[in-house]
Amino acid sequence: MADLVRYELKDGVAVVTIDNPPVNALAPEVWGQIDEAVKRGVADPSAGAIVLIGAGTTFIAGADIKAFDLLRTPADSMTRSEGTHALLKRMEDATKPLVAAIHGNALGGGLEVAQACHFRVATKDAKVGQPEALLGIIPGAGGTQRLPRLAGATMALEMCTGGRPVPAPRALAAGIIDHIVDGNLLDGAIAFAKAKAGAHEIRKVREIVISPDGVQAGLAACDAMRASLKNTAKGMAAPYAVVSAIEAGLTLPFDQGSVRERELFADCVVSTESKALRHLFFAEREVAKVPGVPKDAKTNDITRAAVIGAGTMGGGIAMTYANAGIPVLLKDVDRAALERGLGTIRRNYDVTMSKGKMTAEQVEKTMALITPTTTYDGFDQVDIVVEAVFENMELKKTTFAEAARVTRADCVLASNSSTLDIDEFARASGRPAQVVGHHFFSPANVMKLLEIVRGRETGKDVIATSLKLSKKLGKVGVVVGNCFGFVANRMLAYYMREAYLLLEEGASVEQIDRVLTDFGLPVGPFGMQDIAGIDVGARIRQYLASIGKSRAEGPQSAIPDRLFEMGRYGQKTGAGWYMYDAPGSRNRTPDLLIEQLANEEAKKRGIVRRPIADEEIVARIMTALANEGARVLEEQFATRPGDIDIIYVYGFGFPRQRGGPMFYADSVGLSTVLSRVNEYRARFGDYWEPAPLLGRLVAEGRGFYGESALT
Ligand code: 3H9
Numbered sequence: 008m009a010d011l012v013r014y015e016l017k018d019g020v021a022v023v024t025i026d027n028p029p030v031n032a033l034a035p036e037v038w039g040q041i042d043e044a045v046k047r048g049v050a051d052p053s054a055g056a057i058v059l060i061g062a063g064t065t066f067i068a069g070a071d072i073k074a075f076d077l078l079r080t081p082a083d084s085m086t087r088s089e090g091t092h093a094l095l096k097r098m099e100d101a102t103k104p105l106v107a108a109i110h111g112n113a114l115g116g117g118l119e120v121a122q123a124c125h126f127r128v129a130t131k132d133a134k135v136g137q138p139e140a141l142l143g144i145i146p147g148a149g150g151t152q153r154l155p156r157l158a159g160a161t162m163a164l165e166m167c168t169g170g171r172p173v174p175a176p177r178a179l180a181a182g183i184i185d186h187i188v189d190g191n192l193l194d195g196a197i198a199f200a201k202a203k204a205g206a207h208e209i210r211k212v213r214e215i216v217i218s219p220d221g222v223q224a225g226l227a228a229c230d231a232m233r234a235s236l237k238n239t240a241k242g243m244a245a246p247y248a249v250v251s252a253i254e255a256g257l258t259l260p261f262d263q264g265s266v267r268e269r270e271l272f273a274d275c276v277v278s279t280e281s282k283a284l285r286h287l288f289f290a291e292r293e294v295a296k297v298p299g300v301p302k303d304a305k306t307n308d309i310t311r312a313a314v315i316g317a318g319t320m321g322g323g324i325a326m327t328y329a330n331a332g333i334p335v336l337l338k339d340v341d342r343a344a345l346e347r348g349l350g351t352i353r354r355n356y357d358v359t360m361s362k363g364k365m366t367a368e369q370v371e372k373t374m375a376l377i378t379p380t381t382t383y384d385g386f387d388q389v390d391i392v393v394e395a396v397f398e399n400m401e402l403k404k405t406t407f408a409e410a411a412r413v414t415r416a417d418c419v420l421a422s423n424s425s426t427l428d429i430d431e432f433a434r435a436s437g438r439p440a441q442v443v444g445h446h447f448f449s450p451a452n453v454m455k456l457l458e459i460v461r462g463r464e465t466g467k468d469v470i471a472t473s474l475k476l477s478k479k480l481g482k483v484g485v486v487v488g489n490c491f492g493f494v495a496n497r498m499l500a501y502y503m504r505e506a507y508l509l510l511e512e513g514a515s516v517e518q519i520d521r522v523l524t525d526f527g528l529p530v531g532p533f534g535m536q537d538i539a540g541i542d543v544g545a546r547i548r549q550y551l552a553s554i555g556k557s558r559a560e561g562p563q564s565a566i567p568d569r570l571f572e573m574g575r576y577g578q579k580t581g582a583g584w585y586m587y588d589a590p591g592s593r594n595r596t597p598d599l600l601i602e603q604l605a606n607e608e609a610k611k612r613g614i615v616r617r618p619i620a621d622e623e624i625v626a627r628i629m630t631a632l633a634n635e636g637a638r639v640l641e642e643q644f645a646t647r648p649g650d651i652d653i654i655y656v657y658g659f660g661f662p663r664q665r666g667g668p669m670f671y672a673d674s675v676g677l678s679t680v681l682s683r684v685n686e687y688r689a690r691f692g693d694y695w696e697p698a699p700l701l702g703r704l705v706a707e708g709r710g711f712y713g714e715s716a717l718t
Contacts, residue, residue, distance in 0.1 A: 084269075107128070109121060294485045411438050428489065446458035648669035
């Protein structure tokens with residue numbers, strides 16, 4: 008077995024170096040080798056103390072997340088973690104000072120290893136954290152027991168439920184680390200360890216006694232955290248399990264508290280929530296691997312940008328660039344349009360400021376990066392142009408032709424179109440290799456997804472540049488193929504079709520929206536459309552009708568177009584699927600008119616409206632998504648099912664604990680999904696046709712993720 012942990016003597020101190028690139032994750036063999044090395048240090052007469060340090064760029068980023076797949080039952084996990092707890096106690100019982108030297112990150116099991124050391128020193132820019140709840144588990148190697156003893160229950164609750172890492176200076180103030188090293192970390196850690204050896208000082212965190220007042224305050228903090236999780240962790244179990252484990256630590260002796268931690272960890276690690284979150288962890292990293300685009304593909308630095316169109320999307324995109332510190336020209340046809348756009352941007356920043364997320368100074372500095380213009384002056388300086396004009400093919404083609412004329416040959420020409428054919432813009436530009444889709448999601452400055460649409464001739468360097476840029480903009484970039492609606496909206500058309508049909512069949516707008524928000528989405532389909540604008544979809548339908556196409560197979564409800572004809576565009580006009588207090592207001596009330604329209608349309612289509620169960624709403628809508636997702640995959644417009652899951656999690660707020668629509672389908676079982684498609688086909692018509700891939704996977708007894716994701 009390779010040496011994942013090295014042992015050497017330096018200046019009378021045993022230095023134990025964990026070397027398991029890229030992040031020193033605690034694979035099972037690493038645990039064992041750390042144990043051996045610490046024992047060796049204790050037995051080594053030449054060593055007065057022991058320093059534990061990470062090789063490369065970080066201390067330890069936690070347990071090896073992939074290894075959790077091997078824990079099939081809570082009993083498996085109990086056995087494994089009993090061994091880990093015993094190992095950490097053995098380390099803590101070392102008879103020489105044991106010092107963790109932290110740089111980069113000490114996360115999850117990494118911080119737990121550090122807490123089993125007698126002391127912790129760190130570089131100033133290091134971070135420590137217990138992010139396990141973000142993976143649907145709880146700290147399982149003593150973190151819920153030792154961290155409250157070190158830093159108090161309130162801090163431990165914050166760190167273990169929220170998962171956000173804490174910078175070294177704050178960790179020092181909280182007592183999690185003992186010293187910040189300026190200069191060389193190893194030298195500083197050795198000096199620190201020798202001083203502790205000289206003073207015969209050893210501190211075992213598990214022996215720290217929390218005062219009775221501390222226990223009372225800690226228990227009150229547990230109650231308060233449970234109450235606040237109702238808002239912040241809707242539908243999740245792990246954050247609550249964290250609270251229970253910390254509570255046990257406050258009321259029970261260390262060993263008994265540790266048993267409770269192990270039991271709670273064991274239940275979490277086999278949960279669908281944890282499998283879904285672990286799946287997303289890796290899927291998010293996989294999306295950057297694009298077939299045909301090598302890791303070292305050439306990229307251009309994007310240091311100046313231009314956005315054409317100062318409407319809702321254009322304004323949000325300009326904000327995104329400015330927020331990332333990139334100066335951006337914002338062009339529209341006249342001053343009035345620009346002023347409207349800038350007014351919206353200003354209002355958005357005011358909201359951010361009122362929430363305390365930006366200071367007035369930061370807002371001014373950021374707004375100063377956005378330069379409004381009605382001309383192409385300065386376009387010869389920019390590295391990218393993002394077109395965000397109306398969803399109209401001719402207008403977009405003209406815009407691309409002009410953008411190509413006024414920019415440098417290496418400038419990226421991106422379109423924010425949500426549906427139209429990128430290849431047509433590419434042809435119009437005369438520089439097809441530079442043309443790419445950059446499809447942002449509304450509100451563009453908030454939603455983390457960037458669909459990067461690869462046209463027939465888009466250059467590899469342009470794709471690689473787009474991926475790098477998406478990170479700089481704080482987005483997750485997913486490369487998709489150039490089909491109608493790309494991946495997100497192509498599938499969404501099926502989601503919306505079912506929502507409309509369910510309405511005509513007897514469900515109400517409020518019921519459908521409530522069922523989907525209960526499922527975990529931030530907003531239901533009708534609420535979402537009122538935000539995005541009913542006019543946007545209507546104009547796309549008009550365009551499609553003009554070329555003899557429709558967005559989704561099957562009956563198209565007439566209700567959205569009737570609302571459009573009435574000028575009910577959603578929130579912005581004060582009426583859409585709901586009534587709003589005023590144009591632009593978010594305060595909504597149901598409107599009887601919708602029920603009336605649903606009755607009329609049902610009658611026209613010969614439908615007898617009926618009460619519809621909540622379960623049918625979820626099943627119909629999620630089945631429609633999975634079936635179309637299977638087609639998208641088979642036609643290779645998405646590279647992997649994980650890409651689709653990431654698109655839905657970051658583009659539409661699909662609940663993370665359900666892993667995305669494809670993972671969710673696997674968790675329901677693809678044979679169930681297929682039999683639902685067949686049942687709907689029999690009930691509603693042939694437009695419910697199983698995707699061939701779905702049929703094949705079921706015949707082979709597999710899911711979208713093979714056999715492993717959910718076993
Ligand atoms: C835990 O510790 C439970 C405990 O309580 C113990 C219970 C017994 N395992 O993110 P990057 C891979 S749970 C396996 O691109 P960055 C990652 O997939 C764990 N693999 O780099 C990627 O692989 P690839 C708690 C891991 O610089 C590569 O390393 N810990 C792990 O942007 C580089 O990663 C966490 O939740 C892992 N633990 O960010 C921390 N970590 O190159 C998880 C990373 O093949 N990790 N990989 O795509 C992170 O948050 C980030 O990776 C980190 C570095 C901030 C460390």
